[in-house]
Amino acid sequence: MTASRRILWPAIFVLAVAVDAAILTRGGAILGCIFGRHGRFDSAAPNRPAPPIEQRVKERVLGVAAGSDGVLYLRTEKALRARDASGAERWSHPMTDSDAPYPVVAPDGTVLAADREGLTALTPDGGVKWHLGPGQLRGPEGDERIYEIAVAADGAIYAAGWTLRAITADGRVAWTFGARIGMVPSVAVAPDGTVFAGGMDLHALRPDGTVKWKVERAWAGGFAVAPDGTVYWVYDFTPDRDRRLMAVGPDGVKKWELRLERAGRRPAIGRDGTIYVAAGPLYAVAPTGQVRWMFRPTTELEAPVVLAANGRIYTGRAMELFAVDARGAPAWTARVPADFAELKFFLAPDPAAPLYAINGAALFEVRDDPRGPLTAPWPQPGRDPGHTGSAQVRR
Amino acid sequence: MTPSERPPSVARGVGLAIALYAAHVAVVFVGAALARAGGAGAGLLGFASFLYVGVAQIVYMGPAIAIAYSRGRMDLVKGLCIAGAVVALLNAACWGAQMMPPR
Numbered sequence: 001m002t003a004s005r006r007i008l009w010p011a012i013f014v015l016a017v018a019v020d021a022a023i024l025t026r027g028g029a030i031l032g033c034i035f036g037r038h039g040r041f042d043s044a045a046p047n048r049p050a051p052p053i054e055q056r057v058k059e060r061v062l063g064v065a066a067g068s069d070g071v072l073y074l075r076t077e078k079a080l081r082a083r084d085a086s087g088a089e090r091w092s093h094p095m096t097d098s099d100a101p102y103p104v105v106a107p108d109g110t111v112l113a114a115d116r117e118g119l120t121a122l123t124p125d126g127g128v129k130w131h132l133g134p135g136q137l138r139g140p141e142g143d144e145r146i147y148e149i150a151v152a153a154d155g156a157i158y159a160a161g162w163t164l165r166a167i168t169a170d171g172r173v174a175w176t177f178g179a180r181i182g183m184v185p186s187v188a189v190a191p192d193g194t195v196f197a198g199g200m201d202l203h204a205l206r207p208d209g210t211v212k213w214k215v216e217r218a219w220a221g222g223f224a225v226a227p228d229g230t231v232y233w234v235y236d237f238t239p240d241r242d243r244r245l246m247a248v249g250p251d252g253v254k255k256w257e258l259r260l261e262r263a264g265r266r267p268a269i270g271r272d273g274t275i276y277v278a279a280g281p282l283y284a285v286a287p288t289g290q291v292r293w294m295f296r297p298t299t300e301l302e303a304p305v306v307l308a309a310n311g312r313i314y315t316g317r318a319m320e321l322f323a324v325d326a327r328g329a330p331a332w333t334a335r336v337p338a339d340f341a342e343l344k345f346f347l348a349p350d351p352a353a354p355l356y357a358i359n360g361a362a363l364f365e366v367r368d369d370p371r372g373p374l375t376a377p378w379p380q381p382g383r384d385p386g387h388t389g390s391a392q393v394r395r
Numbered sequence: 396m397t398p399s400e401r402p403p404s405v406a407r408g409v410g411l412a413i414a415l416y417a418a419h420v421a422v423v424f425v426g427a428a429l430a431r432a433g434g435a436g437a438g439l440l441g442f443a444s445f446l447y448v449g450v451a452q453i454v455y456m457g458p459a460i461a462i463a464y465s466r467g468r469m470d471l472v473k474g475l476c477i478a479g480a481v482v483a484l485l486n487a488a489c490w491g492a493q494m495m496p497p498r
Contacts, residue, residue, distance in 0.1 A: 006469060009476035010460055016480035020449030020487040 025327075050321075050334035056087065057363035063102035064346040064356055064363070065111075066385040067124060072348060073103045073111055074363065080113045082126060085350060091126030099147045099161075101344075105386030106151045108169070114146035119159055121171060130171030139163025140178030147185040148221075150389030152193060156207060158389075160187035164197045166209060175209035186221030188383075189390035190229045190250065198223065198233065204252060213252030220246070222266035222304070224275065224378040225391040226287070230255060232275050234264045245277055245285060256289030265342075266304035268313075269378035270326075276305040278315040284328060293328035303343040306355075306380040308370035314345045314355060321357055323368060336364050347373040349385045408463070408474015415455050416482070419448065449486030452479055 059076045066072050071090065074081045077097055082090040093113075100114040110129060111122040118137055121129040134144035143162040150158045155169035162185060163178040177197060186198030194212060197203040202218035203211055224232045229250030235257070236243050243263050247255040264279025273287040278301035281294040295301075303316045312331055316322045321343075323331040336359065346356040347370055355366040373379040382389050426441025444451040456479045463471040 006464075009469075009473045010464065013456070013460065013476035013479045013483075016483035016487075017450060017453060020483040020490075023487040023491050024447060024450065 153392035188223035404470030412478030449483035
């Protein structure tokens with residue numbers, strides 16, 4: 001018997017065991033690649049206990065942003081509050097309720113916050129820099145509300161409502177754009193300065209407000225933008241329960257779409273370009289549109305995904321928090337009090353800061369040692385701790 | 396039984412593998428009994444080895460194949476390897492089906 005024939009059967013055995021080991025460890029990704037279908041990691045029992053969770057702010061918190069100096073800006077129902085790293089309040093500015101939950105910290109440290117009275121720019125020490133009232137914000141659609149704010153690297157401010165307004169850093173409305181923005185107003189800035197205006201149609205605008213291209217019936221909002229200019233969002237046409245993760249290239253051509261099981265919000269983009277979105281399960285999707293893995297607990301996940309520098313991925317739903325590792329295996333789960341408001345996570349730039357969870361009832365500090373946001377193209381809603389929504393702004 | 400009446404060595408290899416799997420199952424039951432007696436870790440280990448039998452079998456199939464190989468019993472090696480490969484692939488198929496959601 002030749003040597004090759006002598007090792008043939010042991011080699012087949014070793015190969016079969018290797019296939020088995022690969023399926024056991026990376027089954028979801030492998031099957032997704034082979035069959036173009038969704039793999040699944042069922043939610044096995046988490047392998048670690050939940051970290052300590054403290055309820056720090058008992059006021060209803062709408063959104064959080066942070067400056068590069070580590071100051072935390074909390075947008076509550078009644079005020080914008082600045083807190084330093086120790087939790088002590090530096091200042092607060094009274095505000096009314098808002099459709100724009102997140103304050104935004106511009107690259108120069110200016111803090112922007114919207115309410116029913118307009119848009120206010122505050123200096124880092126709490127002084128009012130400028131204010132635009134409803135009359136100044138009202139656009140062609142006849143509506144002055146603001147749902148989302150983005151800030152480009154040059155300081156240009158984009159405030160999205162039924163009208164998109166471009167506002168200069170000194171508080172002057174440079175132009176407005178109102179064509180069919182309505183329904184899900186949202187805004188983000190691409191690396192080349194292109195402004196994505198969400199809504200029924202997706203418009204890509206040049207910084208001067210002229211239209212580069214548009215995608216009709218895109219139902220676009222809650223963008224994540226890759227370094228190559230590809231824009232991702234969750235298409236959600238509620239009447240048909242038709243939910244998809246969409247990918248459109250910088251030229252306006254649709255790259256792919258992936259049908260999702262449930263409504264999801266705000267994808268995140270990891271270091272290797274993987275797109276993460278919680279829409280029933282937590283999906284990890286390759287930049288080519290193939291599902292790498294899915295994490296499917298008994299709870300239907302919906303919270304915007306955040307990616308931490310400790311390698312963990314955080315998402316959840318209302319009162320349930322989930323942490324999974326980079327392969328989609330569960331790390332821990334925890335429950336917090338909730339009032340059925342949307343659950344959001346926030347990662348501050350300070351590596352020693354905890355993970356913040358907001359669910360409408362309160363702000364919780366989750367001591368999971370996240371070590372700040374992952375250095376990735378779009379690790380959390382708004383991309384950076386300042387929530388600029390801009391792929392241009394350096395972190 | 397005369398030598399001519401003996402089953403071929405490949406079949407004997409498969410039979411030996413089945414005997415080893417039976418021993419594995421017995422060990423799992425012993426583990427379960429230990430768990431009842433307070434050694435929950437042993438029970439869990441046994442149960443996990445059952446779920447991941449395709450990989451866990453290396454613990455006993457590896458030495459069995461190595462011994463048969465060193466003695467030049469290549470037909471026995473072939474039988475053991477066929478059985479081991481089938482079990483590993485079945486184990487992979489079961490987990491693969493579990494990970495594949497319905498269309």
